[in-house]
Amino acid sequence: MSVISIKDIEKKFKVYYDKGQTFKERLLFRNRNHYEERLVLKGISFQVEKGQAIGLIGENGSGKSTLLKLMTRIMYPDKGSIEIKGRVSSLIELGAGFHPDMSGRENIYTNASIFGLTKKEVDSRIKDIIEFSELEEFIDNPVRTYSSGMYMRLAFSVAINVDADILLIDEILAVGDVNFQAKCFNKLREIKSKGTTIVIVSHSLGQIEQICDRTIWIQDGLIKAEGSPRTIHPEYMDFMGQKRQEIIDRQESKKEKRAEQKNETENNHNSVETISLKESKKAVISESKRWGNGKARISKIETFGVDDKTKKNVFKTGESIKLRVDYIVKEKIIGTVFGIAVYRSDGLHCYGVNTKIDKLNEVDIINDGTFEILLENVNLLPGEYIFDIAIECGDGIPVDYYREAHTFQIYSTTNDVGIVRIQHKWSY
Amino acid sequence: METIKEIYNYRHMIYSLVRRDLRGRYKASVLGFLWTFINPLLQLVVYTIVFSVILKSGIDKYYLFLFVALVPWIFFQASISGGSSSIIAQQDLVKKIYFPREVIPISYVTSCFVNMLFSFIIIFIVVALSGVKLNFIGVLCLPIIMIVEYIMAIGFALIASAVTVYFRDLEHILGIVTMAWMYLTPIMYPIDMVPENLRKVFAINPMVPIINAYRDVLYYGQIPHLNTLLNGFVLGIISLLVGVLVFGKLKRHFAEEL
Numbered sequence: 001m002s003v004i005s006i007k008d009i010e011k012k013f014k015v016y017y018d019k020g021q022t023f024k025e026r027l028l029f030r031n032r033n034h035y036e037e038r039l040v041l042k043g044i045s046f047q048v049e050k051g052q053a054i055g056l057i058g059e060n061g062s063g064k065s066t067l068l069k070l071m072t073r074i075m076y077p078d079k080g081s082i083e084i085k086g087r088v089s090s091l092i093e094l095g096a097g098f099h100p101d102m103s104g105r106e107n108i109y110t111n112a113s114i115f116g117l118t119k120k121e122v123d124s125r126i127k128d129i130i131e132f133s134e135l136e137e138f139i140d141n142p143v144r145t146y147s148s149g150m151y152m153r154l155a156f157s158v159a160i161n162v163d164a165d166i167l168l169i170d171e172i173l174a175v176g177d178v179n180f181q182a183k184c185f186n187k188l189r190e191i192k193s194k195g196t197t198i199v200i201v202s203h204s205l206g207q208i209e210q211i212c213d214r215t216i217w218i219q220d221g222l223i224k225a226e227g228s229p230r231t232i233h234p235e236y237m238d239f240m241g242q243k244r245q246e247i248i249d250r251q252e253s254k255k256e257k258r259a260e261q262k263n264e265t266e267n268n269h270n271s272v273e274t275i276s277l278k279e280s281k282k283a284v285i286s287e288s289k290r291w292g293n294g295k296a297r298i299s300k301i302e303t304f305g306v307d308d309k310t311k312k313n314v315f316k317t318g319e320s321i322k323l324r325v326d327y328i329v330k331e332k333i334i335g336t337v338f339g340i341a342v343y344r345s346d347g348l349h350c351y352g353v354n355t356k357i358d359k360l361n362e363v364d365i366i367n368d369g370t371f372e373i374l375l376e377n378v379n380l381l382p383g384e385y386i387f388d389i390a391i392e393c394g395d396g397i398p399v400d401y402y403r404e405a406h407t408f409q410i411y412s413t414t415n416d417v418g419i420v421r422i423q424h425k426w427s428y
Numbered sequence: 429m430e431t432i433k434e435i436y437n438y439r440h441m442i443y444s445l446v447r448r449d450l451r452g453r454y455k456a457s458v459l460g461f462l463w464t465f466i467n468p469l470l471q472l473v474v475y476t477i478v479f480s481v482i483l484k485s486g487i488d489k490y491y492l493f494l495f496v497a498l499v500p501w502i503f504f505q506a507s508i509s510g511g512s513s514s515i516i517a518q519q520d521l522v523k524k525i526y527f528p529r530e531v532i533p534i535s536y537v538t539s540c541f542v543n544m545l546f547s548f549i550i551i552f553i554v555v556a557l558s559g560v561k562l563n564f565i566g567v568l569c570l571p572i573i574m575i576v577e578y579i580m581a582i583g584f585a586l587i588a589s590a591v592t593v594y595f596r597d598l599e600h601i602l603g604i605v606t607m608a609w610m611y612l613t614p615i616m617y618p619i620d621m622v623p624e625n626l627r628k629v630f631a632i633n634p635m636v637p638i639i640n641a642y643r644d645v646l647y648y649g650q651i652p653h654l655n656t657l658l659n660g661f662v663l664g665i666i667s668l669l670v671g672v673l674v675f676g677k678l679k680r681h682f683a684e685e686l
Contacts, residue, residue, distance in 0.1 A: 074523065074524070092525065113443070118439075119443075
């Protein structure tokens with residue numbers, strides 16, 4: 001039996017360019033009232049069976065939260081129909097109607113009444129609610145004396161004890177500490193096993209995998225894919241990885257353009273006199289993130305995938321990364337050492353190596369050139385990472401040490417945690 | 429019908445919101461809940477001084493004449509002007525949680541209504557001290573008058589709150605409108621003072637029968653005319669129906685407009 005059936009729903013939003021809120025503004029600037037109608041949901045249909053738990057995923061602005069709001073009847077669709085059988089409770093906003101000066105107990109009554117519970121219903125649940133929140137000692141203190149964690153715990157406890165037939169949840173499971181989160185998940189599982197239907201909107205695929213039987217992936221107001229979380233989530237992660245690559249490429253090209261323009265204008269404005277200044281500047285490099293004697297200078301940094309053809313900055317855990325660095329030589333350098341280091345965006349030093357450590361030949365460089373390093377099967381776990389790149393003379397004098405020279409991203413389709421993936425095999 | 433049933437199911441929410449409002453209002457002040465009584469009492473003192481000492485009106489016990497009409501009017505005015513911004517004030521709730529939206533203006537009006545009831549304690553004390561003899565049946569009519577006024581206030585608050593969501597100026601416009609409305613209602617003067625040619629305007633003013641009925645009971649010590657009661661009742665029901673209809677039409681897009 002399907003308890004939620006959604007048929008071809010469409011939802012438009014008016015996006016005002018410059019909306020006049022008051023009468024005067026509307027009258028005076030009548031032609032400013034132009035708005036654009038944006039179709040947020042473009043015809044979505046699906047059904048949810050009783051007792052099923054489904055997860056809605058999708059990038060920001062894909063329409064998944066709007067969909068959830070339509071299901072709670074906060075908004076109404078422009079086209080199509082939504083049929084929901086049973087009592088709906090939505091965990092979209094926690095702690096609705098809390099008054100800071102009233103005690104925890106009083107706020108439980110207020111908050112539960114907003115979910116449509118009568119006093120009697122709350123009376124029969126209050127023990128469970130207080131017990132679940134673990135706030136027995138503080139329940140008669142005013143809520144303003146609570147820490148934010150306690151506040152959220154109380155709010156969640158009320159919401160989860162409403163005993164609805166259908167539970168709609170939007171991104172709120174990041175409540176309290178690790179123990180309380182685990183408790184929330186157990187409670188959700190318990191609720192589900194009692195036959196409650198659950199719909200979750202979340203960016204945390206892990207959470208959805210823990211509870212849901214089915215994932216619906218929404219992209220640009222349409223269902224892009226649906227099925228078991230195990231099959232949909234890797235696809236989604238791949239898609240998001242590519243998307244991030246596109247964004248980074250676009251930003252880089254913008255940056256390059258801006259830099260070029262800047263150079264051009266500078267060149268035009270500054271005539272002969274400044275050239276000498278520029279020359280001297282080139283000799284010694286000293287910028288906040290760069291230092292060295294300036295005999296050579298790193299001019300271009302790029303990363304490639306295994307196939308060596310496509311430039312990219314986003315890699316999957318376990319993929320190989322090829323780093324290519326071009327440099328310009330001003331003066332002959334004897335006994336050159338090339339080096340790299342990898343830092344995570346929070347500053348954790350993950351790896352560092354140079355040609356000297358690897359006992360490679362020191363070379364003398366006279367002409368502009370390129371060096372490459374192939375990092376095989378980089379098992380770093382998802383996050384943002386940064387390369388430091390250095391050219392040094394044999395005796396350790398930096399020629400061009402470029403800190404935070406190049407950023408790359410790692411994503412993964414599995415949810416293992418830590419810094420790097422350690423190759424492993426289970427047996428039991 | 430569906431709406432009314434749903435609002436009934438959410439009656440506890442109305443109760444909670446009213447309680448929260450009343451308890452929250454004076455929570456941080458020293459005198460706390462006493463303000464509910466002090467406020468009308470001080471008003472009475474001011475009006476007595478102004479109209480019995482400075483601006484003599486020639487009406488017997490003018491302070492009582494004014495007071496029994498002013499307290500119900502203040503309730504009505506607060507319901508409309510404060511009620512108009514009630515939905516906007518609770519926009520976090522409206523945008524995030526489903527409940528029948530009517531609950532918010534109804535709660536607001538109810539909390540104003542409860543305040544008026546407290547003020548009536550002062551009214552009764554003043555009436556007793558003034559020596560006016562109350563008619564027993566007249567006093568029994570009082571709850572009916574109050575309920576009719578309450579219904580009417582809800583009707584107007586529903587319209588005002590819903591329209592204000594789309595048109596924010598209404599909140600300020602209503603400040604002026606209610607002031608004009610007060611002078612077009614026989615609160616500071618008796619209805620007989622109104623010139624014949626203006627009576628038509630007063631005939632369509634739904635607050636006229638209400639104020640007259642209060643005054644009949646509490647100032648003249650009479651039973652209000654059946655006509656007055658019926659008149660007020662019909663107007664109250666009409667304003668409620670219009671309010672529910674308008675609100676029902678407008679509420680669907682609240683979440684998007686806020």
